[in-house]
Amino acid sequence: MRRFLACIASLAVLAATAAAAAPTSGVAIRHAYPHDPGAFTEGLFYLNGELFESTGIPGQSNIRRVRLSDGVVLQQAQIDPKLFGEGIVNWGSEIVSLTWQDHIGYRWDRRKLVQKKVFHYPGEGWALTQDGKHLIMSDGTPELRVLDPVTFKELRRIRVTDDGQPVKNLNELEWVKGEVLANIWLTTKIARIDPANGHVKGWIDLAALPETHSGNGDAVANGIAYDREHNRLFVTGKYWPHLYEITVTPPQGPLP
Template sequence: MAATRSIKNKHREPRQKKNPSMATLPTPSRRRKPRTLATVSAILAVLLVISVVCLLLVSSNTWRAFQQVVSYETISVVNEFPHDPQAFTQGLLYAGNDTLFESTGLYKKSSVRKVALRTGKVEKLQKLDDSLFGEGLTLLSNRLIQVTWMQTNGFIYDLKNLSKLGTFNHDMKDGWGLATDGKVLFGSDGSSTLYQIDPQTFKAISKQVVFYKGHQVHNLNELEYINGEVWANVFMTDCIAKISPKDGVVVGWILLPNLRKELIEAGNNAIDVLNGIAWDAEQERIFVTGKLWPKLYEIKVSPIKSKIEEGMAEQLCLRKPFQFL
């Protein structure tokens, strides 16, 4: 480069005097090209950062599931109440004044019913068509809302007399569980997806895959909203998952294997799985039962004091996706 400059200088024309009447034209800058390259490099770097951030956001549920501190809790029984042993419980809720509402399943036996807590007596009953299999149930604005299995439609009932007010269609692939925080509906369809649903249009507002330590939690079943969390029965287990509705991460597990075990040991061999969670917000009471269980339990939840063995929750509470026969 030095030799080149010297040759150019050697043959340079004599400098002419400036003409004050002529405007001086700016000479092109030799640094413009490097500046352009630097700008392009900066833009590419910004785009790369944005791409990485977007990638992290897409996998944020999995990442938070790994980082989240999870509670492990057991239960003690506060009270036992009679429960219809013919009720294939699919949805359960507490409506005040020691009154429960329950949705039951099985073809030709499905219903919505009003039940007295202390006696287990069915006070009102609305039977479903024989071709329908009742599933999740919740209460919002004095309306009972029910979904049905293997269907994308559901029913709305009057709270007082259980008369049918209407039908609706939803965006879930199937109807399993329903709950509400008083503003939106939470729904499950037996997969690992937790839905948030507009109660006016019944369209999905959001869908969140539920994770526990990087594992999808499949078979989400009956739901209840309790103190800012969505509690979900996990089908074919004795576990209740406590789910953050903000991101779908499991923040805790409640382990209830003793309830079903004690019923079987007492000779109740025809019972099915744990299913049914109801919350009395006023008195802070939790009720649980199961399909064809002769009892409904008021329970108290408390932390497990002993150390949880690695992988225990995975073994007890996680299952492969439910397969239809």
């Protein structure tokens, strides 16, 4: 009897674990916009009708203002050619940007794209977003850093897990309706993360987008932007010739 009850208990645990696995949704394309196929996209955000993008690769790293309708670069600022540019986020009248392994960040005047300040931080820098109170940073590990937006001081960390397992390679980030969306490097997946506990609430699979089948190992999905005013979600990738406005399809359905 004890063996039978133990078996039942084990099955119950397995069933509960399986039920806890986050569901995966697909995407449908609402609109495809031109995107610079030479851009090694590292960061992306949409604000007040404007699209801002950062690119990587030493000698090619820059921050740019892009016209959504045709992908034309309206304005850009170069990053030190020795450095590998990474993610960006808006804060007040500024853009905050990261570099990959050099522990160097920048603050830029958002309107002029002129560098205002240099700061330093430990570890790698991958991506940034913000929740209105704090900056949130990824560094390729399963942990997101919550930062003071003025001093860049680390306040706490969010350990990201799916079904109890750590999720590594968290890359480009975007805050969407109380969730952190994160590209997972070298995959077609976007994690929908609950910032309160780090649990992955669901996955968005971008495999329906043509560029995910290009065969170019460097041309991975990386770039999420959200238009809060019109409830539009945009995605792109490194060297992608398109930026897509997408809707999320079942099983998860549209973002709440």
